[in-house]
Every structure is written in C-alpha cells, then in structure tokens.
Amino acid sequence: MRKVNLDDFIYDSGQKQSETKAARKFGEKTAKEASYLKPPIDVFSLIENKYGIKIRKISLNDDISAIVDLEQNEIIINEDKPYYHTRFTAAHELGHILLKHKDRKWKEYSSHISDSNPNKPIEEEANAFASGLLMPEYLLKKLASKQTTPNELAKLFEVSQEAMWYSINNYRLLNRFI
Numbered sequence: 019m020r021k022v023n024l025d026d027f028i029y030d031s032g033q034k035q036s037e038t039k040a041a042r043k044f045g046e047k048t049a050k051e052a053s054y055l056k057p058p059i060d061v062f063s064l065i066e067n068k069y070g071i072k073i074r075k076i077s078l079n080d081d082i083s084a085i086v087d088l089e090q091n092e093i094i095i096n097e098d099k100p101y102y103h104t105r106f107t108a109a110h111e112l113g114h115i116l117l118k119h120k121d122r123k124w125k126e127y128s129s130h131i132s133d134s135n136p137n138k139p140i141e142e143e144a145n146a147f148a149s150g151l152l153m154p155e156y157l158l159k160k161l162a163s164k165q166t167t168p169n170e171l172a173k174l175f176e177v178s179q180e181a182m183w184y185s186i187n188n189y190r191l192l193n194r195f196i
C-alpha cells in the first residue's frame with residue numbers, strides 16, 4: 019500500500035456555501051480529479067490507491083455498515099449489506115475522513131447511510147459527499163437523456179435507485195428524461 023499523507027487531501031472550507039452543498043461539490047471534485055470519464059466510480063480502488071486506505075470486507079452486525087480504523091489505515095465494510103450499500107458506505111466514510119468529521123476510529127451505523135434521511139449534520143454532509151463522488155453532476159449531465167431512465171442510470175452508476183432519484187432531483191435533471 020502506498021504511503022499517503024491524508025492531510026494533503028483534507029477539505030479546506032474557504033467559501034461558505036451550505037455545508038452540505040459544499041460537501042457534495044467536494045465529492046464531485048474528488049471524482050473529477052481522479053479523471054473518471056464514465057460511470058461507475060470505482061470507489062474501493064480510489065480509496066486504496068489514492069488515499070492508501072485498505073478496504074476489508076467482513077461480516078458485521080446488521081446495524082453496522084462499517085468500522086473505520088485510521089490507526090490501522092483501514093475501512094472495514096459489512097459484506098452482508100447489498101453491493102450498492104457497501105459502495106455508498108465506502109464513499110460516506112471517505113467523506114468523514116476528508117471533511118475531518120471524526121477522530122481515528124469509529125463505527126458507522128447503517129441508519130446513517132442514506133441520502134434522504136440524515137439525522138445529524140455530519141451524516142448529512144458525508145452522504146452529500148458520497149452522492150457527489152458516486153454521481154458527479156458532470157457525468158450525470160452527460161448521460162441524462164430521453165434515451166435512458168433514472169433507474170437505468172442507477173445501474174450504470176452502481177448506486178441504489180433511491181440515491182439516483184435523489185441526485186437527479188437535486189441537480190434538477192428530471193426534465194431531461196421526458
């Protein structure tokens with residue numbers, strides 16, 4: 019694993035938009051910088067290769083989606099969760115790391131992983147980051163058209179249909195499909 023100084027990537031909140039909007043933009047910037055030209059965003063490789071954090075998948079209690087341990091430099095993902103959920107979780111944890119929300123170790127409750135039902139500002143921001151990273155506006159705009167449907171895009175981007183509909187509404191792209 020490459021030695022990486024995570025501080026090089028930490029978010030610097032210079033401008034004050036709404037924090038969630040800024041977090042979404044930061045997620046999108048992260049995808050752009052990795053030069054993704056088409057979906058899906060390979061979030062597991064990105065975390066391992068760019069940030070030098072190991073992804074390990076094991077079976078965990080159902081109410082836990084992940085355990086992050088930056089002392090061991092790893093994110094443990096609950097492999098019993100649906101594939102799309104594990105991807106969104108990994109992106110959400112990268113959000114917490116880059117937005118400096120947490121300390122060195124934490125447990126992620128499954129109830130925190132969703133774009134539509136946040137229960138704390140930092141969870142809302144981590145979800146917005148994940149959403150921006152996995153469904154960046156520049157890729158969605160390229161692909162949203164009458165030739166496809168939001169649910170087909172969800173498959174292409176490897177996200178849940180719920181997450182895709184949320185992003186499409188957020189970027190006001192629904193009229194492109196009609």
Ligand SMILES: [Zn+2]
Nearest residue numbers: 126130141144
């Ligand atoms: Zn969280």
